[in-house]
Amino acid sequence: MHHFFHPSTTSLKVCGVTLESDAHQLVAEGITALGVNFWPKSKRYLPPVDAAKFLPALKEKILRVGVFVNAPTQEVLSLLKEDIIDVAQFHGDETPEYCAPFAENGHPFIRAIGVKNADSLTNIHDYQASAILLDAHAPGVYGGTGDTFDWNLARTFISKNPTLPVLLAGGITAENAAEATTLVHPAALDLASGSESTPGIKDFDKIRAIQAAISTAQ
Ligand SMILES: O=C(O)c1ccccc1N[C@@H]1O[C@H](COP(=O)(O)O)[C@@H](O)[C@H]1O
Secondary structure, three states: OOHHHHHOOEEEEEEEOOHHHHHHHHHHOOOOOEEOOOOOOOOOEEOOHHHHHHOOHHHHOOOEEEEEEOOOHHHHHHHHHHOOOOOOEEOOOOHHHHHHHHHHHHOOEEEEEOOOOOOOOOOHHHOOOOEEEEEHHHHHHHOOOOOOOOHHHHHHHHHHHHOOOOEEEEOOOOOOOEEEEEEEEEEEEEHHHHHEOOEEEEEEHHHHHHHHHHHHHH
């Protein structure tokens, strides 16, 4: 599996990309992974037909993650099979039963969990996910809020599950990326709000500052 999922170092995933030019600039900046949001109600929604115009050319240059919220299985499968994305990120109410066919057919996926309290982190292995993403609990909007959660819960979860790749999300910015890396030691930091000037438009000063903070912290 891609080194993005290796829990020994902290990588960066920049989510909510809507512009082809931003995607190419993320490659040029050496970012490990990008996320494109396929949930129609997201402020960062990109229709699959538009993503299909530029994501294929980025294969092997950056890990291409598609973010879904309760999407029909066939929609996710066709983007994976057509090689438009490398990995699916399930950021809604997807159950272990929904995830099972992806695991059984060798399609890599990240299951995002909105962390409300310690109880949110039980039965995570039931999803058979390639990686787990821990985000702030966001009823109704699912993610992309810019809110943080209690990172001690993430740190404890990782120390109990050292071989499971865990991504930390929710309100990561240039100001807190170093602390997030040092305290939690996630396989990656994942962010949308903290990497943009307006929803869906990336701010490369912020992204470079986050990269520098991660490098210094580890
Ligand atoms: O960005 C969105 O609009 C979004 C909508 C629905 C589900 C997930 C979404 N984004 C993901 O949310 C986290 C945290 O975002 P933020 O940094 O707090 O803005 C991030 O992993 C995005 O992948």
